[in-house]
Amino acid sequence: MFIDAAGLSPADTYRLLVGSVVPRPIAWVTSGRDPVNLAPFSSFTWVSQHPAMLGFTVNRRANGRKDTVRNIEKLGEFVVNIADETMLSALHASSEWMPPEVGEADRLGLALEQSRVIGVPGLADAPVRMECRYHSTTAFSPTGGEFVVGTVVGWTVRDDVVRLGSTGAAGIDTELLRPIGRLAGPRYTPLGEVVELPPVPGG
Numbered sequence: 001m002f003i004d005a006a007g008l009s010p011a012d013t014y015r016l017l018v019g020s021v022v023p024r025p026i027a028w029v030t031s032g033r034d035p036v037n038l039a040p041f042s043s044f045t046w047v048s049q050h051p052a053m054l055g056f057t058v059n060r061r062a063n064g065r066k067d068t069v070r071n072i073e074k075l076g077e078f079v080v081n082i083a084d085e086t087m088l089s090a091l092h093a094s095s096e097w098m099p100p101e102v103g104e105a106d107r108l109g110l111a112l113e114q115s116r117v118i119g120v121p122g123l124a125d126a127p128v129r130m131e132c133r134y135h136s137t138t139a140f141s142p143t144g145g146e147f148v149v150g151t152v153v154g155w156t157v158r159d160d161v162v163r164l165g166s167t168g169a170a171g172i173d174t175e176l177l178r179p180i181g182r183l184a185g186p187r188y189t190p191l192g193e194v195v196e197l198p199p200v201p202g203g
């Protein structure tokens with residue numbers, strides 16, 4: 001079956017996109033202060049390796065922009081929290097629409113922890129937190145959402161998931177992290193079997 005992208009509505013395009021780009025990592029973003037906003041975004045990747053820069057797409061609501069993008073542009077900072085499997089229900093629940101004056105973390109009983117470099121806190125129980133300074137917002141089309149990019153200024157990694165490399169540099173043990181992957185719709189996947197292959201020369 002070939003599907004011509006030109007003839008697709010925004011909803012039908014989204015349907016193919018979330019089925020094709022799978023599984024997706026999830027940026028669980030804290031933004032703003034008083035209250036601190038919390039929401040998951042799975043249109044998430046890194047866009048630069050050094051400096052580390054992260055990006056995710058924030059779609060528009062029928063009545064305007066989401067709190068996350070407005071907060072990030074206003075304060076110029078945010079935290080990308082990475083959840084583990086034990087946090088799945090809370091992560092899913094945090095996507096519910098709530099008015100800007102309601103903080104989802106408070107509402108869900110999730111503890112916040114002060115960041116080291118920026119003023120926006122992260123989630124105390126998230127095994128990985130990346131403090132980011134806002135870089136840019138790019139709108140690719142009126143129906144395409146806005147791609148928000150930030151530069152990572154500090155990592156907080158829970159000690160039990162840190163794996164030190166041969167040089168002593170910190171890395172993260174994925175099997176201990178137990179991250180969550182997003183599929184289409186309200187469907188998720190835990191970490192499956194990990195397959196390791198020999199490195200490829202020059203790869």
Ligand SMILES: Cc1cc2nc3c(=O)[nH]c(=O)nc-3n(C[C@H](O)[C@H](O)[C@H](O)COP(=O)(O)O)c2cc1C
Nearest residue numbers: 039040041042043057058059066067068095096097
């Ligand atoms: C796992 C998951 C991933 C999501 N990914 C995105 C996304 O990439 N972009 C987006 O605009 N909304 C995404 N959503 C929906 C937002 O989380 C939801 O609209 C949320 O209410 C936005 O919060 P805010 O208005 O406080 O910013 C996702 C929801 C879930 C459950």
